[in-house]
Amino acid sequence: MIKSFVYKHKDVNVSTSGKIIQGGIGPEKELAAIVEASDIPILSATEELQRALLRWVDLCGIAGYYQFTGMVSDVMQSLNMLDEQAYIVGVVGRDPDDWPVIWAGDAVVMEAGQQFGSAIIRHVNDARLLQLFALEYLDAVRYRRAAARRFSRRDLNASNSIDQLIFPLRDAGAFEYVLVHGESVSGDWLYSNDHLQ
Amino acid sequence: MIEREAGSGDVVERRVCALTELDEGKDAPLARLVRFWFSLPRRHGILPDIDDVGLMELTRLGVLGWFHVIDVHDENPGNFSYDVFALRGMGGYSGIRVSDISSKALQRALERDLVIAKANKFPLFQGVSAQLTGKGLHSREYRRVALPLSSGKNNVTHLLVGVHFDQ
Numbered sequence A: 001m002i003k004s005f006v007y008k009h010k011d012v013n014v015s016t017s018g019k020i021i022q023g024g025i026g027p028e029k030e031l032a033a034i035v036e037a038s039d040i041p042i043l044s045a046t047e048e049l050q051r052a053l054l055r056w057v058d059l060c061g062i063a064g065y066y067q068f069t070g071m072v073s074d075v076m077q078s079l080n081m082l083d084e085q086a087y088i089v090g091v092v093g094r095d096p097d098d099w100p101v102i103w104a105g106d107a108v109v110m111e112a113g114q115q116f117g118s119a120i121i122r123h124v125n126d127a128r129l130l131q132l133f134a135l136e137y138l139d140a141v142r143y144r145r146a147a148a149r150r151f152s153r154r155d156l157n158a159s160n161s162i163d164q165l166i167f168p169l170r171d172a173g174a175f176e177y178v179l180v181h182g183e184s185v186s187g188d189w190l191y192s193n194d195h196l197q
Numbered sequence B: 001m002i003e004r005e006a007g008s009g010d011v012v013e014r015r016v017c018a019l020t021e022l023d024e025g026k027d028a029p030l031a032r033l034v035r036f037w038f039s040l041p042r043r044h045g046i047l048p049d050i051d052d053v054g055l056m057e058l059t060r061l062g063v064l065g066w067f068h069v070i071d072v073h074d075e076n077p078g079n080f081s082y083d084v085f086a087l088r089g090m091g092g093y094s095g096i097r098v099s100d101i102s103s104k105a106l107q108r109a110l111e112r113d114l115v116i117a118k119a120n121k122f123p124l125f126q127g128v129s130a131q132l133t134g135k136g137l138h139s140r141e142y143r144r145v146a147l148p149l150s151s152g153k154n155n156v157t158h159l160l161v162g163v164h165f166d167q
Helices: A026-031 A047-060 A072-078 A116-124 A127-142 B028-039 B055-060 B104-120
Strands: A003-007 A033-038 A066-068 A086-090 A101-104 A147-154 A159-171 A176-186 B002-007 B010-017 B067-071 B081-084 B124-132 B138-149 B158-165
Touching: A033 A127, A047 A159, A047 A176, A047 B055, A072 A086, A072 A101, A072 A159, A116 A127, A127 A147, A127 A159, A127 A176, A147 B055, B002 B104, B010 B104, B028 B138, B028 B158, B104 B124, B104 B138, B104 B158
Parallel strands: A066 A159
Antiparallel strands: A003 A033, A033 A147, A086 A101, A086 A176, A147 A159, A159 A176, B002 B010, B010 B124, B067 B081, B067 B158, B124 B138, B138 B158
16 A cells, blocks of 8 residues: 655645645646655565564564563664664654654664654655654554555655665553664665765 | 476476465465465556565565565576575575576476466466485475566566475
8 A cells, every 4th residue: 555645835735545646736736746655666675674574573473563671772682673774763642743762773864862753854854754654653553563665755856765664662561662674765865874984 | 297307316396286276274375475466456468567566565475585586587597587585595595597506407497487487477386396415415395386477568577486385
């Protein structure tokens, strides 16, 4: 299933139905940008992502969450589920502005302690994309299932996309988190190679 | 009919089976994979498109780690190459060509089977028995289904190959 938003300028024509809205008149139509989340095409799924997903499936299956006791980052570290392109976000309520970034790898352009919503807006500057991330993360914890998603944004000038694996976690106090592994596909969203230089 | 390839102590036997022989209990992942193939959209004729095959869907089908994606563009089957090699598989890696496989018997059997699967434009279900001597003798029995896919036209360019081993 594809979840997508198409919008012109700011808050026009928003849809989560999976259908793309092509409305609008005049010159605004030419500015339409498409933001969507879809399954990761198998030919472009890297072996690293596949191995991470396989490790998760072996750990707790595709349906279900990983329940743990202790510090989430320590537990994930002990399971070798963290790497430089991973981050952990606490999913507290529905507003991503309230979600703390608990842990972030060196290649992620967010830092532990930041608020997820504002950090995303700072780096991708697109509220629809933030909504799409939030929907997928909420679905992962609500339905207790892992997801593999390609997030894309296309307009006349640029095409950016990233692949993410989203794993739901829950601690003994019933606080929920998502562990996210990601990779850039095109453009320079969220993940940076600066740390390698 | 059983087809047999042998050489240097290796023996590979295969039997083409009707899809109706696919045991939903014994080979549930393969059965799900075949149903998935039939359910895919057909935009260019009778073949689904490789771009409509997603990582998450294959994971939900329970075949993650147990499928290959083989590029069969080339006329020469020796040049067919594994775009994705099954993560739980042995003796190969993504990027390997069929002609790189060390067992000549296995290589010949694969070349023949993949050519048939490519030409059929329809799922090819086989029972396979392989006795290979490389790195010590080992024997494996498994079922395999090869599902043809296109890349924007109605030619078979890729095969999605699911395998399911006996425990």
